[in-house]
Amino acid sequence: MKPFFSTIFPATDKSDWLIQAQKESKSVQNGEDAYESLLWQTENGFVLEPYYTANDFTNSPILTSSTGVETIQTAQKHSLGWLNAPEYTITDEKSDNSILRDALARGADALVLNLPDQLDQPDNLLSRLLNGIKLSDTPVFFHLNPLKATTFLQTLKTVAPYQLKGGLLMDAGSSTAEVTRLTANSPQFRTVCASSHVFHNAGATATQELAFTLASLTDTYDHLTRDGLTIEQLVPKTVVSMSVGTSYFPEIAKLRAIRVLLARFLSAYSPSPFPSLLLHCQTSAFYDAKTTVNTNLLRATTEAMAAVIGGCDVLTVHPYDMVVRTSAELSDHEFSDRIARNVSVLLKEESYLNKVADPSAGSYYIETVTHKLVEAAWLLFLDIEKQGGLSMSLASGFIQNELERSLQAKVETVRNGKVLVGVTKFKVDEPSAGENIPANDFTGSLPARRLSEQFE
Template sequence: MNTSSSRHDTRTDFSDWQQQVRRELNDERADEGLRWATPEGFTLEPYYTADALTSLPLDTLQSAQRSNAGWLNAPEQVVQDATQANASLRQALGGGADALVLTMPDSVDQAQLTRLLKDIKLSETPVFFQTDQPDKLLNTLQTVAPYRWRGGLLSDPVAQYVRTGLVAQSQQTADATRLAVNAPHFRTICISSHVFHNAGATATQELAFLLGNLTDQYDALTDASLPVDELVSRTMLSVSVGTSYFLEIAKLRALRVLWFRLMGQYKQASVPAPYVHAQTSTFYDAKATPNTNLLRSTTEAMAAVIGGADVLTVHPFDAVLTTPSAFSERIARNVSVLLKAESYLDKVADPSAGSYYIETLTHQLVEGAWALFLTVEQQGGVLTGLASGWIAEQIEQAWQAKVESVRQGRVLVGVTKFRYDEPTAGSSSTVAPEQTGLLPDRRLAAEFES
């Protein structure tokens, strides 16, 4: 007997759900009150069905995503003393780290770099350097480790401009790219969104301003005689991941779609997949009840890897309070370890593919960010928008909306609810970064911690 002919299609479509809600609430417009507007500027439905996918460019959305599973667990180390840092780095590599992020001092000589990288093979272990002098660092690195490096530079000239008020010279990045010519797995061009995220930007703004950042940098580097096809293979996109779980998954997926759309404007015959570094957000971290930052960083890390991060940096839960301890650094590393060993998220590529809700969010973010990016370009680009204050004005509106949402009842765990103020005696607060006035470096919880 062929039972397939006797089966009924029990799938519920969106109109069925609408009718049911209206009947049960005895209101022909009841479903309209269940929708909500997001800070991104679009409306979310309370319920999604397969019907939502029929209007989406699903092939475009999904073909842009990662085709291979897994990510690099890359903890960050702020380098002060080279010998002490080396001991911490080797301990991290023995305790679950796959790669390293090193925030370097303003200047480092050959002896210091030798001590820092002792017993760490850059041809085997990817190392990502954060420095304001990338060309000088690579010149020194060539004398210390004259072989094919893996990793890259997390040095973004636009972020440096926001921090210091000084326009970084694109020639530094161009020179660094030429110095790494024999290291094809070492990326020298970093395009990041952290300064926008930490000022309070929406996800749409983050993506749009990152695209503007990329365009400005590519314009400068092609003017420095570097061809676009060389730039794309040397580029790394670096983003912060916040606490809005599904939105952040969609943000990383949208970033990949936007990369291919923008690269299409450069008329490249073949465009490699984007290489994405994600880090957990400090914008949402709290000094009140700091252990709750563990909840935030775990959610953010999970969103990052489901969204398709190639490299993940999880900040220690006490990073906004003091210099992280060995314990907090170990816990941060173990977030990635657990997501692999317990959740098996390294066994599947793009696990959210086909989700009615996330695919819809991805598409909405793509279109919203692209429209805003075109507006940025009409303003003259990101650097012009930063210098004129236009970008700061856009982000300020988003920041005020975030603060107001908390005042209206949005819960910040450990700050506005479930709070416990631990004694602070003996803690040494980190020094706040200097503010240039271009964009502020903020934490949302700071408005409600006193």
């Protein structure tokens, strides 16, 4: 007996859909190649169809390449849920301690802390800041001056003399090998970090963001293995930190792609599988707007959903007014901090996105985008390696030139009609709040940008 719905809605294949789409496109546009208008010429160097079915997977490279569907899905996170890790900039350790403890009582599972550059008395600061917060139960991730990392870790081990959870969310530096050894007895405290934020905030495409982050990790591992650490020591201590933008499905695919790329990269060291690297995601600063700042909440919610569906282990949702905060106001935004924290809570408690691992697995569209991003990013990564790695590519200006082209292409897209809600459309005039001072913005030679800057 046929299912009820199959008698009402007979099966069709993609060719039927294409015929109908071609007819309707011609009726609207009256053009021979009207279907071409439905194709998405992405900024990532490949074209996407408007619609994918099982037919597209028959004899497709996605099934026969080294990043076939099975390989893509094997590389993904298979555990449920994520850590809700709001970010705070520390200005007064005693009052900030109350804020942190309140956040943990109201839905936060972990913390991301921006520490001041000057840590003249780190023992006093940490003992007051972490009073009542046990790092063996609550993971805490720190942003700090890389030159202070060794002293900081020595002090932290004195203040919290037990196994630590969390890590350092800063790109590797000269102290990384030492702090990795210092925390060898805390396997859940990550000390090796490769982040995409500097590239993302300079205007990178998803392909560039993936390739440059992988190249950054390659340089880091090269330095650390020369310093005497083994790859088996490094992988469990590694965290990859990614910014997540507003392009919903491609951002989901980007996060799935980074896991595939990392698995392929690590297979060069050993054919045996390594433990999965921790993936921290944060909502984008690049797409935030200073005008009509409430629209940033819409962006952050979309970005947070993409991060969760893409498989993040730790999620930081930035407050919607972060872009207009000044250094004097950083601890005076209780409402926006609470809303940011609750975005993650709602995705768990009301959307139940913590009930399934890799929910996009099997989606013809997302699997295809993931595959295309992996292949495009891998080719760019190999090109960077031929130039001597990320450091040499930065020194030659290659990375900067690539990012500048990408940024200008994004700006031109907006000039040509792409809507930035609250900036180019639905804008509400608001009093100026002044320019914010981003905390711990370790951008090196790459500028931190926002897409809406030229339109505000």
